[in-house]
Amino acid sequence: MSLTRATLDNGLRILLKEMRTAPLISQWLWVGVGSRDEPGGRTGASHWVEHMLFKGTPRFPAGVLDKAIARYGGYWNAMTYIDWTAYYETMPAEHIGLALELEADRLQNAAFAPQDVDSERTVIISERQGNENSPLFLLDEAIQNAAFEVHGYHHEVIGDMADLERMTRADLYEHYRAYYAPGNAVLALAGDFDPDEMLARLRPLYEGIPAGPPPPRPVRPEPPPSAERRLTVEGPGETTFLHASYRAPAADSPDFHAFMALDSLLTGPSNLNFFGGGISNKTSRLYQTLIEGDIAVNIAGGLQATLDPYLYTLHLTLHPERDPAEAEAALDEQIARARARAPEAAELARAVKQARALFAYGSESITNQAFWLGFAERLGGYGWFEDYLERLAAVTPEDVQRVAAEYLAPERRVLGVYLPTGEPLPEEPPE
DSSP: OOEEEEEOTTOOEEEEEEOOSSSEEEEEEEESOOGGGOOTTOTTHHHHHHHHTTSBOSSSBTTHHHHHHHHTTOEEEEEEOSSOEEEEEEEEGGGHHHHHHHHHHHHHHOOOOHHHHHHHHHHHHHHHHHHTTOHHHHHHHHHHHHHOSSSGGGSOTTOOHHHHHHOOHHHHHHHHHHHOSGGGEEEEEEESSOHHHHHHHHHHHHTTSOOOSOOOOOOOOOOOOOSOEEEEEEESSSOOEEEEEEEOOOTTSTTHHHHHHHHHHHHSOOOOSTTOOOOOOTTSHHIIIIITTTSEEEEEEEOOOOSSOOEEEEEEEEOTTOOHHHHHHHHHHHHHHHHHSOOOHHHHHHHHHHHHHHHHHTTOSHHHHHHHHHHHHHTTOTHHHHTHHHHHHTOOHHHHHHHHHHHTOGGGEEEEEEEEOSOOOOOOOOO
16 A cells, blocks of 8 residues: 655645555545644634634535535534644545545635624634533643643633634634645545546645745744643532643654553554544553552553654543542552652563554544544644554663653653542533
8 A cells, every 4th residue: 555645836745645455435535724723812713713614615515515515425524622723534436426525625715704703703702611611621621721831722712702702703703814824734634445547536726825935923932841840620519620730742753652552551542544443541550550449540641743742641530438638649659659760661562562463553543543644744744654563662661661750750750630629510412
């Protein structure tokens, strides 16, 4: 399954991977804009613009595409993240032409009708209010705000309520025009096609789109943390949560793969693929300490592949009869162990095997392959994906101890606790 790559004169990067395993094609358009690119007053703009691109263009009015894609047996969706926005369609190969034309059209011709902006404001504010009913959202948002004072990672993707209430159609359209340009996009397709023929179909759809000026990039590096930060969030519910977030390496860091192995060792491997599932973490150190010790009822780690250093978060759901101090003490004991001693070779081999297996499971389907084409390219090149398993296998026990000692230092941590008041959680509104 060879990779075909092309870059158009307007800067659009195209990656094509022929896969004849099923009569399907998956197309992903990745735009280099996420919540990191939003200044104060426009937080949430990237996510809102994503919503607006489903409201149609003069050529493809809203509502027409849903029916057409469903009629052909395909599916489509989009995602906004801190570093990027992605749109995708997976279709029977014979009907992919609709998706090809759609993405090229809405890259430049989204309508942003005032009434659609107003209706989506209501939808997104409702989504934000629903999130605020979740203890985990409230805790994670407080930690994110505390962890980043300067960098655009400071705020949640959905944006701050004050900005969602005040942003105008002009604000959103300006955001769209600034970032939605071929030179700031990657088009990735995998599936049942001839690469040369597919490239010949794509060129006339995109070559006439102007390159546009380079998009604005706020350059606001976050200073190194100097001391641990601690916070408490109180709210309804009966469950206590403890989250410990450490400043983690970016995806292109030489330490990233060793940190992935450390993550697998501590909590079981994190899934970098947004479509994948999980894998058993019962052999991990924190499961054996916290779950089997009846201190917590759930433990998970969260390492993400990001353009800049982000957060590695340990998520603890406490046992009803335990308090945060007990959980913190047990957690700190395992963190200190990881920092002080290299793991045994057999233990590391098991953790790496689990991480490799999870990565492989999340790379099997045509949709996943198209995902990785664009995702890795956004991180700096498809080689990041191709070399991933080899780099993970090369991690040594000494590498794991070194990254644990550096990155899990107390001054790099924000420790957040959610204390329930016992009041009932708000009921979710009916859909």
